[in-house]
Amino acid sequence: MDKYKVIIGLEMHCEISETNTKVFSSAENSYNDTPNSNVRPLDMAFPGTLPVVNKEAVKKALMISIALNCKQPEYLYFERKNYYYPDLPKGFQITQETKPAPIGIYGELVYECNGEKKKARINNIHLEEDAASTDHHTTFSTIDYNRAGVPLLELVTEPDFHSSDEAVSFLEAMRSIYKYANVSEADSRKGQIRCDVNVSIMDANLDETDPKNYGTKVEIKNVNSFSGVRDAINYEIKRQIELKETNKYDEMTQQTRRFDETSISTIYMRSKVDAIDYKYFVEPNIPKFKIDPNWIEEIKTLIPTFALQRKENYINNYNLSDYDATILVKEKEVSDYFEETIKLGCNPKSSANWLTSIILGHLNKYELSIKDIYLTPAMLVDLIKMIDDGKISSKQGKQVFYKVLEDKKEPAEIVKEQGMEQIGDEETIREIVVPIIEQHLELIEEYRKGRNVFDFFVGQVMKQTRGKANPSTTAKIIKEEIEKR
Amino acid sequence: MEYMNKTIEEIHESLINGEVTVKELIEESLKKSHEVNDKCNAFVTILDDAKEVEVTDNLLSGIPYGIKDNYSTKGILSTGSSNTLKDYIPFFTATAIKNLEKAHAIAVNKTVLDEFGMGGTGTTGHTGVVKNPWDLSRMCAGSSAGSASAVAAGVYPYATGSDTGDSIRKPAAYTGTVGYKPTYGMISRYGLFAFASSLDHCGVITRSVKDAAIVVDNMKGIDKNDMTSWDSSNIHLYDSIDSNIKNKKLCYIKELCNIENYPNASDELKKHLENFKQTINKCREIGMEVEEESVDKTLLEAIASTYVVISCAEATSNMSNLTGIIFGPRGEGKNYIEMMKNYRTEGFSPLIKRRFVIGSYVLQAENKDKYFHNAQRVRRLIVDTWNKLYEKYDAIILPVGSGPAKHLDGSLDILDKNTSALEEHLQVGNFGGFPSITIPNGFVNNLPVGVNITGKCYDDINVLNIAYALENSMNYKNQIAKEVK
Structure with a gap:
């Protein structure tokens, strides 16, 4: 040869x-x-x-x-x-x-x-x-x-x-x-x-x-x-x-x-x-x-930026991997979608992760185009923001995604309907924590003897809030309240 | 009382006054159609079931006319006078004919032509030879032979024609009628069977200049189906002819018109050119200036061959759609190539086949520059020469042909190769797309002869006006053929 x-x-x-x-x-x-x-x-x-x-x-x-x-x-x-x-x-x-x-x-x-x-x-x-x-x-x-x-x-x-x-x-x-x-x-x-x-x-x-x-x-x-x-x-x-x-x-x-x-x-x-x-x-x-x-x-003004240039941009300016960038530019609609989320202030990495894993996975599975799904770039940005702000967990995020497609509703609406919104506010959590501790003062004694009682209290709070209380905030408040007594 | 031998204005007036009905006009025209067909073989189809329509303000409404059989007419046999389309019934109507329908004009027959317009004798149509109503032993010229024959014989005041070389303007001269082809693109070619697209024009044969103006006013107009058509809505031919020809300047070309150029001139040619001189004098008498101009003889002699090369080349390509597969009588054969070959071999007349061979030859890679491209260059030179004359003159006036109608028996005419340019110069009107009109200007040996006026593009009004003034100064307006033999 x-x-x-x-x-x-x-x-x-x-x-x-x-x-x-x-x-x-x-x-x-x-x-x-x-x-x-x-x-x-x-x-x-x-x-x-x-x-x-x-x-x-x-x-x-x-x-x-x-x-x-x-x-x-x-x-x-x-x-x-x-x-x-x-x-x-x-x-x-x-x-x-x-x-x-x-x-x-x-x-x-x-x-x-x-x-x-x-x-x-x-x-x-x-x-x-x-x-x-x-x-x-x-x-x-x-x-x-x-x-x-x-x-x-x-x-x-x-x-x-x-x-x-x-x-x-x-x-x-x-x-x-x-x-x-x-x-x-x-x-x-x-x-x-x-x-x-x-x-x-x-x-x-x-x-x-x-x-x-x-x-x-x-x-x-x-x-x-x-x-x-x-x-x-x-x-x-x-x-x-x-x-x-x-x-x-x-x-x-x-x-x-x-x-x-x-x-x-x-x-x-x-x-x-x-x-x-x-x-x-x-x-x-x-x-x-x-x-x-x-x-x-x-006509020149109507010509879009093509895949190769977009890919280079994603790698050089958004620090995406060659692999992810290649996937994102394969279809112009997906690439446009990605760029729209960034325009709306989304973190490129989070957006890319969502697109390359969950969204494209879903599209491929059902042979859909990104234009066919209800989730707009703005909705994806909202969804990612709720996770980043700790309002919902990333596991819940996925549930919200599928629910959005299914019910054709805004992510925030789904979160509300499903009661997924976390309770992160310290005073709210404290109001729940205090009565629980007061009912179980005997455990404070146990605590002082060195027994781990946190899991019990966190469990009680989660039971009352049906899991909505932010776990780390809850643990922090419990600790504070126990120390006080 | 007969009406079909009158002018359009006169017939319209009679309709409006109630002197005659549309039904009577149709009957008269159909009766004459059959008579003329027996004598002159002018028609492919006579529409005995032609329907009455309402008379309106339109001058053409309710008046019968003829359609050259290379115009596509929905539901009506349209053969192009060729065996290849002897059973072809189109499902759409040519734009120009649709426009006439809108004017409430009534088609009563389809007229014979030289096969697909390729010929100048009226003898090659698949239904046989068309005869000249002035002298049945003579031809009408072609290719609009049936239209000229019928209009001259008084079947109706007008019939459509088409003109690729001189196919309207020469038959008009031979039959003592008026033949007008307007500027290229003024009338849409959509639905006209193509012969040589860059040269093809629609037009009309009438018995007076005014009638020609009326008919073309109704045929013309920009058409979304023909990219070479243009908007002429601001041009009103009929309203614009007023025989005011003050300061109009004409010229003739001495190399074509002077008898000294024809050492072996026949008696007919001598009389024809003498008659032309008298017409020039008439022009001067009525107030126009006429000058003699000189054009390089080599260029004039190149007209005919330039025309042959370009028209045959375009024709061979244009008629490649005739395979007998989709329409036309399907040929026999083992495969499509044989079917096509048999259909074309049996369907086309020898004359057309000869032209196809020429067309293929001049387009072959090794010949193309020498013949086809050179012909294009000469076409440009000729058009430039004519346009140069139009800088000084309103129009060019020239005799049509070398005398009256030729004999159908070719051996009776003396062949004179010196008259080639005189016979073929009308083709320049097609090279340049110029508006061009032939009107009768007298008789030679009791047979009509014609004179042609050709102007610059888009200057149709001027050309018609000059023709109108000249027509008024002579006695040949609206003449009906009187059989002399």
């Missing part, structure tokens, strides 16, 4: 799921519907239909372009990519090419791989429409046009990855960004993420900054999960090294392969010389659109 360097480039397709309508048609953009229900005439290419650009999709695309430090074009153009396929009713896909400039070019992303920070260069990112989805059965195939026209972002990286770990870490980082920016659910189970992977190997002693030294590029199409990306890359590295070792590498042509999930291998599709000529040209039905710099500025 060390004899060779691996060069990997990625093309990541991610559906923009968070717009109301499709990218060029007014059909609803939603995943989980009856087949062929989110369809307008354009999506099936009925004669005379015309594309109309969804500004919201452009806005979301620009958001990602800005987040990846790409350059945005002065004018927005779309192009037609012409080819025949059953899932493409128009016979062309409306997309963007590198000339004229797409929604973003030449950016970069810093991501983390096995605890190490790495940088990947982005060649370009473009906005396009998805094709219909097809299902192949033994004797027939079905087409669902719900997906036809769903906005899709295609991100093309430079060949900056050297292992499947790096490639997958980058993809994970991108998924997080898509989710944080509320652009996409980025759920590969819903087919929202699809990748093409380019893999080549070269002799390790050659200079990898010179593309001339690159080996023969193999493109693996339509890998639909991150584990698939990992498997495809690892398989392909192994396959190419074997070709090298058996002196067959030079016979390999530049080619396109597909990943087969069942056999976990890649299968030859076509050679580069058979590449399709897509006959691109500018889409004439969409007039060129000037992107107002003020709009870009406005």
Whole structure:
């Protein structure tokens, strides 16, 4: 393995799921519907239909372009990519090419791989429409046009990855960004993420900054999960090294392969010389659109702080462990929740502890989102404060938490209803302690003889207050009252 | 008493006065439809069940008209005069037709065109050759052949057309009618079967300039379904034409109009250009200035090939939706590729296939710059040249074609390659999206000939006003075809 360097480039397709309508048609953009229900005439290419650009999709695309430090074009153009396929009713896909400039070019992303920070260069990112989805059965195939026209972002990286770990870490980082920016659910189970992977190997002693030294590029199409990306890359590295070792590498042509999930291998599709000529040209039905710099500025203000930066902040400024910080930033909603509690004056450590242990445990158990539970950040802050102030014990705190979710009531209300509030006030406790001692004056004698009578008195106080008296205050008062006599 | 041979204003007046009913108008128009169809083969569909509507203040209310069969009409067969859509009944109506419906206009037939508008002869529709009502051995030109034939024959005062090269304005000249295509985007193209989207215009064929203004006033308007449409609500064509043409300046291009440029000129061409000279004199008589301008011959001769490259390229892509899978008569075959191939092979006429081959060829990666991109550059040069003229002149006035209607039997016409630019210059109106109108300006060998006035974008009122004044100075307003042979 060390004899060779691996060069990997990625093309990541991610559906923009968070717009109301499709990218060029007014059909609803939603995943989980009856087949062929989110369809307008354009999506099936009925004669005379015309594309109309969804500004919201452009806005979301620009958001990602800005987040990846790409350059945005002065004018927005779309192009037609012409080819025949059953899932493409128009016979062309409306997309963007590198000339004229797409929604973003030449950016970069810093991501983390096995605890190490790495940088990947982005060649370009473009906005396009998805094709219909097809299902192949033994004797027939079905087409669902719900997906036809769903906005899709295609991100093309430079060949900056050297292992499947790096490639997958980058993809994970991108998924997080898509989710944080509320652009996409980025759920590969819903087919929202699809990748093409380019893999080549070269002799390790050659200079990898010179593309001339690159080996023969193999493109693996339509890998639909991150584990698939990992498997495809690892398989392909192994396959190419074997070709090298058996002196067959030079016979390999530049080619396109597909990943087969069942056999976990890649299968030859076509050679580069058979590449399709897509006959691109500018889409004439969409007039060129000037992107107002003020709009870009406005969009910038809507971009949230992403996971990696948040994580660093939690570690450096709140002294959280890498482990806790990683958990907190995994979902933006959880991270936002955490930050809200801090804004409300909560101790970051207490908040983090509550979130990472009790709350996320509960959410995972019932497959809930943090937005689904009744406990707001403000309620959590109240709850933690009651514990810190000694009003309730931490054990009671947990009971209150579950009760809040169950009864949909404020923590303070639960504490009151359940009579959980501790009696911590010294005078109140003294008023309870004094009569008890006076009824058991004989025990004072015993005490003076050296017998431990505290447990008895504390027990009596707890009995009377049904456990609400603060134990340490109670012990202190008892001691004072006994000493007095 | 007949009404369908009158102007829109006259018919409206008769309706308002109660001289005639909507029912009688429909009956008259349908009767004539059948007569003209027997003679000229002008219609794909005659709507014998056309319904009466209420007469309102709108000048078009209650008056029959024809729709070119490349406009999508809900529930009514819409074929584009192609076998590929011979059974296609759309479930939505083109915006321009919807607007006419709102005006209470009554569609009585769908008119024949050259297949999908691709042709200039009116001979390639799937229902057969359209004949010229002035002389049944001659063509109407195309592609709006049925519309021109019917309006000239007095079936109704107007029919919609579409114009990608000269498809409204040349048939108008050959049939002694008025053909007007407004500025690109004034009328929505939603629901018009696309031929070449950057060149396609909706428009109308009438028998007078005023009628053209009335009809387009009702067809136009910004449409959320067509991004290239624009708001023209402040433009009122009918109210704005007043034949006040004081200080208006026109020019003609000597390389096109002077007989010396045509050493082998036919008798018809000589008479046609002589007649054009007289029209220029008329313009001067009624108070306009007309200058002679010179345009580089190379540029003029490039018009036709520029048009072929751009229109064929866009057409081959636009018509990729015609696969026979979703709509149209499904082809036979073992798989979708065979089905598609058979459907397209059987469905399209040879002329269209030839254009598809050209379109694919000029878009191929290795040819694209040489043909497609160069054509775009030449298009820009030509438009710039015309716009330069518009800095000095209100409009450009030019003869349409090289004489009266050509023979259906092509061997009867002498081919003269010198007249190519004269035949094709109207395409400049499509390159630039310019408002352009053809009106009849006399007769050559007892057959009508036309003159064209083209102005700068958004200057439709000016163009119509000049045409209106000129029309008033001549005797060809509202002429009905008199069969000469």
